[in-house]
Amino acid sequence: MANALAEPAKTALFKAEIVPHLRAAYNLARWLVHNPDDAEDMVQESYLRAYKYFDGFRGMNSLAWLLIIVRTTCYTWLHRNRFQEASTVFDEDLQSRVIEMINPETLMLKGADDMLRQLLEELPVEFREALVLRELEGMSYKQIAEVAGIPLGTVMSRLAQARRHLQRRLSNVPTKEY
Amino acid sequence: MDCVETQTMMHGYLDSELDLVRVVELERHLEECPHCQQAYSNQQALRAMIRAASLYHNAPDQLANQIHVAQRQAEDQNSRVSSAVPAKRRTHRFWARAWVFELAGASACLAILIFTVLRVVPWRGLASSDDVIAQQVLASHIRSLMPNHLTDVLSTDQHTVKPWFDGKLDYSPPVQDFADHDFALIGGRLDYLEDQSVAALVYQRRKHFINLFIWPSPDVARPANAARKGYNMVHWTEGGMNYWAVSELNATELDEIVQRIRGAR
Numbered sequence: 001m002a003n004a005l006a007e008p009a010k011t012a013l014f015k016a017e018i019v020p021h022l023r024a025a026y027n028l029a030r031w032l033v034h035n036p037d038d039a040e041d042m043v044q045e046s047y048l049r050a051y052k053y054f055d056g057f058r059g060m061n062s063l064a065w066l067l068i069i070v071r072t073t074c075y076t077w078l079h080r081n082r083f084q085e086a087s088t089v090f091d092e093d094l095q096s097r098v099i100e101m102i103n104p105e106t107l108m109l110k111g112a113d114d115m116l117r118q119l120l121e122e123l124p125v126e127f128r129e130a131l132v133l134r135e136l137e138g139m140s141y142k143q144i145a146e147v148a149g150i151p152l153g154t155v156m157s158r159l160a161q162a163r164r165h166l167q168r169r170l171s172n173v174p175t176k177e178y
Numbered sequence: 179m180d181c182v183e184t185q186t187m188m189h190g191y192l193d194s195e196l197d198l199v200r201v202v203e204l205e206r207h208l209e210e211c212p213h214c215q216q217a218y219s220n221q222q223a224l225r226a227m228i229r230a231a232s233l234y235h236n237a238p239d240q241l242a243n244q245i246h247v248a249q250r251q252a253e254d255q256n257s258r259v260s261s262a263v264p265a266k267r268r269t270h271r272f273w274a275r276a277w278v279f280e281l282a283g284a285s286a287c288l289a290i291l292i293f294t295v296l297r298v299v300p301w302r303g304l305a306s307s308d309d310v311i312a313q314q315v316l317a318s319h320i321r322s323l324m325p326n327h328l329t330d331v332l333s334t335d336q337h338t339v340k341p342w343f344d345g346k347l348d349y350s351p352p353v354q355d356f357a358d359h360d361f362a363l364i365g366g367r368l369d370y371l372e373d374q375s376v377a378a379l380v381y382q383r384r385k386h387f388i389n390l391f392i393w394p395s396p397d398v399a400r401p402a403n404a405a406r407k408g409y410n411m412v413h414w415t416e417g418g419m420n421y422w423a424v425s426e427l428n429a430t431e432l433d434e435i436v437q438r439i440r441g442a443r
Contacts, residue, residue, distance in 0.1 A: 007253060011249075011253060014249070019242075019245070022237055022241065022242055022245065023236065023237055025237075026235060026236070026237035026238075026241060027234055027235045027236075027237075030235035031235065036235075036238070039235070040238065040241055040244075043237070043241060043245070044241075044244060044245060044248055047245045047248065047249065048248055048249070048252055048289075049289065051249050051252055051253075052252065052286060052289060052290050053290060079310060112227055112230075112231055113231040113232055113233070116227060116228060116231045116233060117231070117233055120233065124317075131228075134193065135225070135228045135229065135233075136233055136234050140195070141190075141193065141195045149373055150370060151370075151375075154370060156186060156187075156189055156190045156193075156195065157186055159189045159193070160185065160186040160188075160189040163189060163221055163224060163225075164185070166224060167220050167221065167224050170224070171220075
């Protein structure tokens with residue numbers, strides 16, 4: 001920890017760079033650990049870590065930097081609590097030529113928000129996080145790769161698998177007959 | 179570009195992350211293939227739904243305050259700890275208070291240390307019970323059996339497979355062929371386990387594939403068997419490397435193969 005910043009300067013910089021990302025930090029934590037109370041704990045812990053570790057932050061994208069910490073904190077917690085994540089196996093068969101139509105109107109009738117939220121919750125955590133960072137945070141593949149510590153190609157394949165899985169699950173919703 | 183590739187690439191396309199060459203190839207394929215076209219419009223619909231839905235979890239209002247308070251406390255501790263050090267011998271009562279601050283300081287240092295270790299050595303030995311790894315290993319094995327996922331380098335020659343990993347990993351996995359013993363090396367692949375890139379060697383016996391995952395580890399473990407979802411797994415460490423073999427082969431044959439692999443080292 002060479003060149004540690006003086007405390008007031010550090011605090012000011014921290015406020016300017018890291019504090020504004022609270023919204024994103026909470027959203028990610030909430031999606032990773034599933035419930036609001038634990039998510040708050042994760043965010044608090046992450047911010048304390050971020051503050052203590054702030055000297056190690058050198059002009060990297062501050063959002064990505066913070067989210068790496070949030071992710072690390074959440075994953076540690078998930079592992080420690082032996083969270084049995086849903087199976088990482090997607091029963092997809094790309095070769096099959098059956099592609100069901102998504103019918104957005106039917107879904108709207110059934111409360112698409114709740115259904116989507118539930119399906120997203122069911123995704124294995126690494127797929128869930130890719131989708132959350134991409135669709136809710138609007139991050140680029142490069143940023144997602146940085147946060148999740150994976151190659152760019154893996155970002156795309158995780159998104160592809162996650163979305164195909166959602167699409168499949170949504171298509172299986174029984175359609176209303178008129 | 180074929181359908182399988184298209185249905186992965188279309189996500190890069192949807193996210194405006196594809197390079198121009200692939201965009202052109204993909205658009206050409208979409209024009210010709212109604213199947214993929216349908217898949218693409220489904221994905222567009224899905225994206226629209228996700229964006230329209232209120233899935234974003236907004237932080238509770240009090241959280242910003244809590245963080246502010248927690249951070250102020252951390253700040254205070256930091257500055258008081260530094261002034262508490264020279265003041266050690268002042269008075270007895272102050273000592274008691276300083277002790278509390280030093281403890282706080284020490285735990286802060288410990289937190290930083292743990293965090294640093296976590297960042298440098300992701301999870302290893304810490305949270306990763308073998309159970310969690312076994313799950314990841316199995317998932318990777320199953321993923322690898324999906325079309326076009328099995329091998330990045332397709333070769334039955336260990337002298338082709340081994341150098342292929344150079345520059346892709348910062349260690350060199352031992353690669354051996356066992357065609358004489360009725361299980362042949364058919365290639366290698368980079369995979370991703372425990373937050374790091376790992377070598378995956380692919381062997382075949384009859385119609386069954388065996389994935390052998392190898393990555394460096396300071397742990398020492400005797401061979402242990404596991405079975406999940408009809409797949410068999412064997413885990414062991416040797417020469418500073420972690421080995422996981424997984425296959426749908428029966429346990430006896432997998433054990434035999436593992437012994438050959440271990441015998442060859």
